[in-house]
Amino acid sequence: MAEFFNEYIFGNGPWSWLGYVVAALIACILVIHVVAVGAMGFIWLERKVAGRIQDRLGPTRVGGKFGWLQTLADGIKLIAKEDFTPDVADRFLFKIAPYVAFAASFSAFIALPFADGVVANHVNTAVFFVLAVLGLEVFGVILAGYGSGSKWSLFGAMREAAQVVSYEVPLGMCVVVPVFLCGTMNLTTIGNMQEGFITNWLVFNDPFTFVIAMVYFTCATASVNRAPFDLAEAESELVAGFHTEYSGLRWSLFFMAEYGSMFLVSGLAVILFFGGSNGPIPVGDWLANLLGGVKEGSIGANLPSLGAITVGVIGVANFILKGVIGVIVMIWIRWTFPRLRIDQVMSMCLKYCVPIAAFGFIGAVGWEVLDLPTPNNLDEKSRYEYHEKWSHEYLETQQQTKPAANDRHARQAVPTEAIITTVAVSQNAVEVNGGKQ
């Protein structure tokens, strides 16, 4: 995008940095709006699902019969409210805490691919990035609790700190399993490797990955502070926990962060275990084959083919649908179960989830090493085919083999021989690097 701006507007002269700034701003605005609108959708969904669970209707007035705009109306109300800071609060920490939580939750979306190529930035170590950035959200909560100057908030922060050390361990252990099975930390690659039928999803790889997926979901629920692990805000115990003293927009930022990370962790679950952007049946690929070549360029490439666009759109729809199902499960759990106690959360995470995750990890490794039967066809695939599709080397090799290497807008599809060479070259490159990726 930056190159586009430089080429057509700012020129490649001294003003070329403007192109990068504008491109970055547009990317930021896109991510924030996609996630914020998504979060608003999830807040609406939560109220609607909770309503149905509890024999109520939920919102019905603002925005027609289904109350679509209820969240927007509430958002406007919250913005109009007084931004109140308690006297005894640590003003700096109090004010900065919501932004920390919000920024952490939203920036993790940078590396979350919605489909092959539909991602803000192709991060090679996306799994690591997402988990690390998501972990920062906790700092927002702890700062809020500490900075509020309220004892109830402090309790919330203490609980959050105690909780984070207990769920992050099994969460990390669970995430390692798909990474190890696919041999990459690139979320796009992990998603792509599960293409084909539902049997290729990693959750069905072997019994251990199934268990691991369940443990992951439990820990993910804990990581986004959802009931029954919502100890940091624990309404009936700590008034409102870490956000007791917050009001107006700052409070709503915490709320947005919570719902944003809810979709993030369930999206991560979808990519790691439930096939990413691939549906249970590869309808998209069939359609794309009918519409013309697809493998030559995914939706992320410049001017992709019609088939690639079809695959991309179906992939995004698949991903969002599966992510929303994950969110609905979390909502369902929240409105069904009582809350655990802090010591029970810690013992559950450390005494049960960690051993189960470790057992599952060893089991999954053993399954792979012993080459036991699995319903998927991961072994038949050349892993390099999926590797490094977005890496610098790969793009370079692709450009070299292109007929018009310097023309970024070449409408011509890459010939098949070129792909084969590319794969060969990239394999060579990997070997030259000593297996480093």
Added chain:
Amino acid sequence: MSATNIDDPRIVEFDVRTDEMLINMGPQHPSTHGVLRLALRTDGEIVADLEPHIGYLHRCAEKIGENLTARQFVPYTDRMDYLAAMNMNLGWSLTIEKLLDHDVPEKGRHLRVLIGEMNRVASHLVAMGTYGLDLGAFSPFLYAFREREKILDLFEKACGARLTYSYIAPGGATADLPGGWTAECSEFINQFKKIIPEFHTLLTTNAIFIARTAGIGVLSPRMAIDYGCTGPVLRGSGVYHDLRFHGEERYTELYDGYEFDVICMDSETGKYPDSHQGVYKDGLSYPEVPSDAILGDCWHRFYVRMLEVVQSVRLIEQSIAKYDACSGSHGEPIKLTQKLPLGEAYLETEAPRGQMGFYVVSDGQSNPWRVRARSSCFSNLYVTAPLCRGVLLADVPAVVGSLDVVMGEIDR
């Protein structure tokens, strides 16, 4: 330990102490059931000590009683235990009738049982729902309120009010039940019976619920008696005592000819009475007592309420049949300015939350000379301090919720 001994690191080690934190729970805290204030001293999350402070809802009801006639005081009893206003009306009415030595007709007796037990069901539903709220489960609360609404609808048809009924009055009741009321009531009972197992699924047998309540806040039978606990709190500790069986003649004769059980675990067999067959649900029995539960803990107090609902359903079914069979008057209330005879009367009744006693002293005027109310929640509340010492902060709402206090009754 003085600061001079600092050379020895071991002494320093033992001398380092963390401060206890003084923290106020209430009177605006979401889970203190109204305006209860608990002053907590906590060491981290562990509650070192706790002191309940009351009086935020004090409305001088007893003093007002001296300035009103016996009949006029009935609405003030509504506002004591506002979740079981019918039972408060009943307690006051029976006390005044005892002073007047006045008997209500047979039809009025069955009406009182019917209305009183309906209100017991409504009250226990609130107790159950809000207990779920205290533990963080939101949905059972709404399921409970949905059923309670139906009871309130029935009450509204009977007396026009949904919360403060002033329906049962000394001498009888303000009006007879409207035509078709008992049929609607049986219809409600029939559908309600099918819903009770849902509550057991959502709460009683839920693993998290059991983990949060079993073994927490264990009240021994000895302690329950010493502190003057009554009602489900006392029976949850395994003490076989229910004023509908063990009360004064004037009260127990209301229940003459009725079949029901006192819900209390038999400490030898470890079982609760199983007289629910055909009431609870065909082919279903009560959930078993979980192995973690200790007699007298929060789980047992909750469970006793759940089973009492079933016993109340049994009583309602019997009373509908008996009421429908009666004819004649339901008992007209006494006159507004009825003079009370010289003397005094005290009567305790089994309200949903325990024994509610009214004491009336009269000097021969129509206004009582002194009115005193003995509140069950007042006694029940004061076991919170011994029960909460050493538990985690999250267990405080669990303990207070299991005692099911209503501040209107404590402060009066």
